[in-house]
Amino acid sequence: MKKTWIKWVSLLLSAIVIFSLAACNQQTEKKEKRQKIRVAEVTRSIFYAPQYIAVEKGFFEEEGLDVEIKTTWGGDKTMTALLSNGADIALVGSETSVYVYARGANDPIVNFAQLTQTDGTFLVAREKVENFNWDQLKGADFLGQRKGGMPQMVGEYVLKQHQIDPKNDVNLIQNVDFANIANAFASGTGDYVQLFEPTASIFEKEGKGQIVASFGEESGTVPYTTFMTKNSYLKEKTETIEKFTRAIYKAQQWLNTHSTKEAAKVIQPYFEDTEIEIIETVIDRYKNQHSFATDPILDEKEWNQLIHIMKEAGELPSQVDYKTLVDTSIAEKIVK
The missing domain is CATH 3.40.190.10 (Periplasmic binding protein-like II)
Structure with missing residues (x-):
């Protein structure tokens, strides 16, 4: 009786292994067929x-x-x-x-x-700003995005819409690599920065800055x-x-x-x-x-x-x- 029970358990385990291998092979074949x-x-x-x-x-x-x-x-x-x-x-x-x-x-x-x-970027101020006005950027250090890139061009477009000359009215910083802009701001570079999410919201939650405006809302479709x-x-x-x-x-x-x-x-x-x-x-x-x-x-x-x-x-x-x-x-x- 005991030998019969062991035999049936062995057969069951073998069947499970075979079924699992077959299912795995089917999944592999299915994935390989996908382009x-x-x-x-x-x-x-x-x-x-x-x-x-x-x-x-x-x-x-x-x-x-x-x-x-x-x-x-x-x-x-x-x-x-x-x-x-x-x-x-x-x-x-x-x-x-x-x-x-x-x-x-x-x-x-x-x-x-x-x-x-x-646009998917937001204007983040280093210090807490009450009743933000775009004129507050005049004379400030603005850590922008890569020259010729869409974020930077939209950023400049929005500034001009608010009668701010991005070349003369702000100190535009553009010598930071795209991947390091957030770290540069966190390290103390700039009074304002143009950031993507989720970095902008994370900085706000951690007290490293405050979101004061949306470039997406300002620039349109x-x-x-x-x-x-x-x-x-x-x-x-x-x-x-x-x-x-x-x-x-x-x-x-x-x-x-x-x-x-x-x-x-x-x-x-x-x-x-x-x-x-x-x-x-x-x-x-x-x-x-x-x-x-x-x-x-x-x-x-x-x-x-x-x-x-x-x-x-x-x-x-x-x-x-x-x-x-x-x-x-x-x-x-x-x-x-």
């Missing part, structure tokens, strides 16, 4: 919440895609990754596609899906961050780009129809060092100022605003027509 796409994101930010939602909610997987996201920390590095075939798709400011085109690229970079539609790829890749992998864009659209709609608390919980794995309450605050702030695009279509009015801001900043290398660097055919097909 791999390498995405280079310009920075890691809650601003890009829909992208992380597309991964975590399985929207990319539903489309048969295995998406790998790599943070490249800066527009130049992100574009280099795309141009050198280190990435298939870049998530970065639309201005970078204009710079590449102006250099006479044989294979231009095309914007095919919009993720954010306002603009194609701030978009997914782009080489024109050749877009032509050769049209079906792949369509699947990718469809997953992004699902994520945009999910974020638009679910609570801030739900969204924060979904993207928390990408911000392990950030408290969930901070993530909720940031998502809420971006939602309230309509920073998250609710569909991937980059329209012509937004593009023209981008070109206007670049021209105002003296960074527009040449006039670029909307249809030259923007292809909305896939986004429009998906939304319809």
